[in-house]
Amino acid sequence: MKLVKDTDAKVLKENKVSDQEAEEAVKTILTWMGEDSKREGLLETPKRVIKAFKEYFVGYTQDAEQILSKTFGDVEGYNDMVVEKNISVTSHCEHHMAPIVGTAHVAYIPNERVVGLSKLARVVEVFSKRLQTQERLTMQVANALMTSLDAKGVAVTIDAAHQCMTMRGIKKEKATTVTNYFLGQFKDDLNVQNRYLTYISK
Ligand SMILES: Nc1nc2c(ncn2[C@@H]2O[C@H](COP(=O)(O)OP(=O)(O)OP(=O)(O)O)[C@@H](O)[C@H]2O)c(=O)[nH]1
Numbered sequence: 001m002k003l004v005k006d007t008d009a010k011v012l013k014e015n016k017v018s019d020q021e022a023e024e025a026v027k028t029i030l031t032w033m034g035e036d037s038k039r040e041g042l043l044e045t046p047k048r049v050i051k052a053f054k055e056y057f058v059g060y061t062q063d064a065e066q067i068l069s070k071t072f073g074d075v076e077g078y079n080d081m082v083v084e085k086n087i088s089v090t091s092h093c094e095h096h097m098a099p100i101v102g103t104a105h106v107a108y109i110p111n112e113r114v115v116g117l118s119k120l121a122r123v124v125e126v127f128s129k130r131l132q133t134q135e136r137l138t139m140q141v142a143n144a145l146m147t148s149l150d151a152k153g154v155a156v157t158i159d160a161a162h163q164c165m166t167m168r169g170i171k172k173e174k175a176t177t178v179t180n181y182f183l184g185q186f187k188d189d190l191n192v193q194n195r196y197l198t199y200i201s202k
């Protein structure tokens with residue numbers, strides 16, 4: 001069953017805007033701000049901004065399914081949950097393009113085969129390096145794991161600060177947002193869900 005279609009990734013691959021055009025757009029914003037884009041300190045800024053944006057949004061060029069395609073069966077039939085806690089997350093909100101900074105916890109119950117632990121964090125990276133809402137990010141990570149690993153259950157929790165809420169607008173600098181998404185046994189069995197919640201609360 002396909003729970004997630006990674007159409008976002010295709011969008012950037014079909015992107016027709018050149019780096020030079022994007023740099024011109026940065027120059028326009030600098031001028032709009034009242035800056036002189038020709039002064040020495042700003043001469044290379046458009047290039048740097050676009051280079052930085054390529055890093056912030058590299059997830060559009062990456063494919064979670066491919067990252068999760070390598071699995072291991074030689075784990076003595078381990079069939080309990082695997083919990084990867086405290087994965088740092090940096091993303092950007094799609095409403096303001098402002099940074100989202102926080103922590104993700106990811107768990108799954110394997111179905112005979114396990115995946116390399118780093119791949120759990122890599123999947124968080126793929127989806128966080130795109131414009132996001134925290135809700136969608138949480139669900140995309142969970143759905144990708146559930147589908148690709150054919151897992152018996154998946155749980156994803158993200159706790160993050162949105163700079164659109166801390167640095168501007170309502171300016172609540174201590175506010176953080178918690179999102180959860182449970183699939184399979186984590187959704188259906190409250191004991192399983194509570195064990196997971198206990199692990200991530202330590
Ligand atoms: N649900 C959700 N909302 C988000 C996320 N990131 C930012 N937002 C919110 O997106 C909303 C956009 O609201 P708008 O009224 O269109 O924009 P705005 O005038 O800039 O809103 P304010 O932030 O209230 O000043 C704001 O309430 C943000 O807090 C997210 O990940 N999930």
Ligand SMILES: [Zn+2]
Pocket residue numbers: 093094095096097098162164165
């Ligand atoms: Zn925002």
